[in-house]
Amino acid sequence: MMAGPINVKSEIGKLKAVILKRPGKEVENITPDTMPRLLFDDIPYLPIAQKEHDNFATVLKQNGTEVLYLDDLAAESLNDAAVRQEFLQRIIAESGFKKGKTAEVLQNYLNSFDSLTMVQRIMEGVRKEDIQLKSIGLKEASEDGDYPFLMDPMPNLYFTRDPAAAIGEGVSINRMTFAARRRESLFMEYIIAHHERFANQGVHVWRNRNHDTRIEGGDELVLNNHVLAIGVSQRTSAEAIQDIAGNLFKNASGYDTVVAIKIPHNHAMMHLDTVFTMINYDQFTVHPAILTKDGQVDSWILHPAKDGISIEHHRDLKQVLKTVLDLDDLDLIPTGNGDPIVAPREQWNDGSNTLAIAPGEVVTYNRNYVSNEILRKHGLKVHEILSSELSRGRGGPRCMSMPIVREDLKK
Numbered sequence: 001m002m003a004g005p006i007n008v009k010s011e012i013g014k015l016k017a018v019i020l021k022r023p024g025k026e027v028e029n030i031t032p033d034t035m036p037r038l039l040f041d042d043i044p045y046l047p048i049a050q051k052e053h054d055n056f057a058t059v060l061k062q063n064g065t066e067v068l069y070l071d072d073l074a075a076e077s078l079n080d081a082a083v084r085q086e087f088l089q090r091i092i093a094e095s096g097f098k099k100g101k102t103a104e105v106l107q108n109y110l111n112s113f114d115s116l117t118m119v120q121r122i123m124e125g126v127r128k129e130d131i132q133l134k135s136i137g138l139k140e141a142s143e144d145g146d147y148p149f150l151m152d153p154m155p156n157l158y159f160t161r162d163p164a165a166a167i168g169e170g171v172s173i174n175r176m177t178f179a180a181r182r183r184e185s186l187f188m189e190y191i192i193a194h195h196e197r198f199a200n201q202g203v204h205v206w207r208n209r210n211h212d213t214r215i216e217g218g219d220e221l222v223l224n225n226h227v228l229a230i231g232v233s234q235r236t237s238a239e240a241i242q243d244i245a246g247n248l249f250k251n252a253s254g255y256d257t258v259v260a261i262k263i264p265h266n267h268a269m270m271h272l273d274t275v276f277t278m279i280n281y282d283q284f285t286v287h288p289a290i291l292t293k294d295g296q297v298d299s300w301i302l303h304p305a306k307d308g309i310s311i312e313h314h315r316d317l318k319q320v321l322k323t324v325l326d327l328d329d330l331d332l333i334p335t336g337n338g339d340p341i342v343a344p345r346e347q348w349n350d351g352s353n354t355l356a357i358a359p360g361e362v363v364t365y366n367r368n369y370v371s372n373e374i375l376r377k378h379g380l381k382v383h384e385i386l387s388s389e390l391s392r393g394r395g396g397p398r399c400m401s402m403p404i405v406r407e408d409l410k411k
């Protein structure tokens with residue numbers, strides 16, 4: 001059977017198609033004042049960040065992956081004039097201008113561009129000086145007069161993993177935690193609904209973005225064709241996990257098991273995939289700081305039950321994974337070889353955030369040389385990519401990619 005436009009039934013099946021976003025001007029629209037709010041720890045040097053990102057895309061292409069870009073897909077979703085206007089209205093409203101003169105002027109300004117330029121202008125941010133606004137409303141006048149942006153830049157877009165996640169033959173389109181990233185998932189909503197590659201092709205939306213409870217793709221790990229792991233984290237709430245589990249269980253998704261894993265709520269470990277990834281049938285990276293000395297972490301296994309969902313509490317991560325994946329043994333590979341200095345240093349620059357492109361074959365940042373060495377010692381094939389500037393946004397190869405097609409695993 002031909003795979004549909006979305007087919008992700010594992011974390012490790014050969015990666016056939018992926019959505020990336022090349023960092024653009026939005027990254028240069030970060031300032032020291034806005035850095036914390038925009039979820040950056042420093043300002044990347046854009047030309048180098050772009051070179052590094054192009055190196056990432058080249059490695060994927062050389063290994064047989066089709067690379068699609070978010071801005072191209074978003075622009076191609078807006079061919080219909082009515083859809084384009086509706087999208088513009090919604091993104092402007094979500095940027096704080098539901099109606100009124102400013103909303104109108106922004107709409108006219110953005111409408112003056114072709115769709116790709118328009119999408120890129122939205123992503124980069126729109127400054128007050130960009131538009132001809134003769135009189136401003138009380139809202140804008142009473143807010144910070146010195147703040148240059150009407151529509152904020154979206155510098156986190158190059159982490160395409162988070163606003164949406166492919167699960168089986170469908171997607172979750174995510175309600176993001178922080179305002180800095182909340183608009184990002186609107187692009188994916190339009191791509192899935194209106195791009196010819198996805199629209200009317202039977203792509204399920206397991207959960208849409210119209211929720212108060214929060215979930216982000218960095219927490220959503222597809223362990224196989226019926227088991228997911230989802231982080232209970234700074235970015236993903238327990239309520240959202242229970243909600244998406246319920247939808248998957250009742251909608252013939254193929255998924256009957258969700259393992260919710262509780263991780264610390266902090267900036268270095270904001271998603272499960274910053275501390276734990278699956279890289280082979282029986283191999284995982286894990287940052288030692290999420291486990292007690294004897295390998296314990298709070299986790300819950302959710303299954304469909306007659307009266308809804310059954311929830312079992314467990315503590316032993318290795319045992320939980322062996323049970324749900326039906327394995328006799330598995331290899332948990334510690335970030336930075338578990339060294340008390342190297343592990344947190346390399347995790348900070350995404351040493352645990354490994355992207356599998358085939359079983360036992362991964363893409364990692366070159367700066368995490370201790371973690372890379374230990375992966376090789378454990379038999380993994382490691383493709384290193386350049387990482388000086390990309391890593392300043394606190395995300396690695398898994399965060400920077402949204403797989404949409406992986407080959408199904410044979411076993």
Ligand SMILES: NC(=O)NCCC[C@H](N)C(=O)O
Nearest residue numbers: 039159218271393394395399
């Ligand atoms: N999956 C991931 O862990 N993505 C990294 C996101 C980094 C971004 N600066 C954020 O804080 O959301």
